[in-house]
Amino acid sequence: xxxxxxxxxxxxxxxxxxxxxxFGRLKQNGRVxxxxxxxxxxxxxxxxxxxxxxxGEIITIPAHAIVRxxxxxxxxxxxxxxxxxxxxxxxxxTTKGKATRKRGRPKGSKNR
Numbered sequence: 001x002x003x004x005x006x007x008x009x010x011x012x013x014x015x016x017x018x019x020x021x022x023f024g025r026l027k028q029n030g031r032v033x034x035x036x037x038x039x040x041x042x043x044x045x046x047x048x049x050x051x052x053x054x055x056g057e058i059i060t061i062p063a064h065a066i067v068r069x070x071x072x073x074x075x076x077x078x079x080x081x082x083x084x085x086x087x088x089x090x091x092x093x094t095t096k097g098k099a100t101r102k103r104g105r106p107k108g109s110k111n112r
Contacts, residue, residue, distance in 0.1 A: 026067060038071040 007015070022040060025032045030042040047063045071079075 036072060036074055038069055038075060041068050041070065042066070043068050 022032050026040060026042055032040045034040075042065050044065050045063060047060060049058055049060050051058055
């Protein structure tokens with residue numbers, strides 16, 4: 001992200017500094033929350049065995065830690081907003097010239 005040409009050298013340094021800060025806090029606490037964006041969390045994975053699909057050989061992957069990111073609700077809402085009308089579950093599609101309803105309540109049924 002910091003190596004894109006759109007960033008100035010000063011912006012790159014700021015991004016690198018912020019990432020170093022996040023990684024340092026993850027090493028100390030195992031969890032970093034950025035209000036309005038989400039939470040970085042260190043998760044320990046157990047040792048496991050997998051099969052190499054090319055050779056059939058069984059390989060053991062040692063236990064290790066990974067970082068997971070869970071986005072906040074505000075980020076989820078921002079990313080899933082749709083353009084145009086919202087709440088139109090009665091959209092129509094055409095099949096061989098005939099208008100058909102998408103899945104949902106049968107036509108004329110009441111909301112219960």
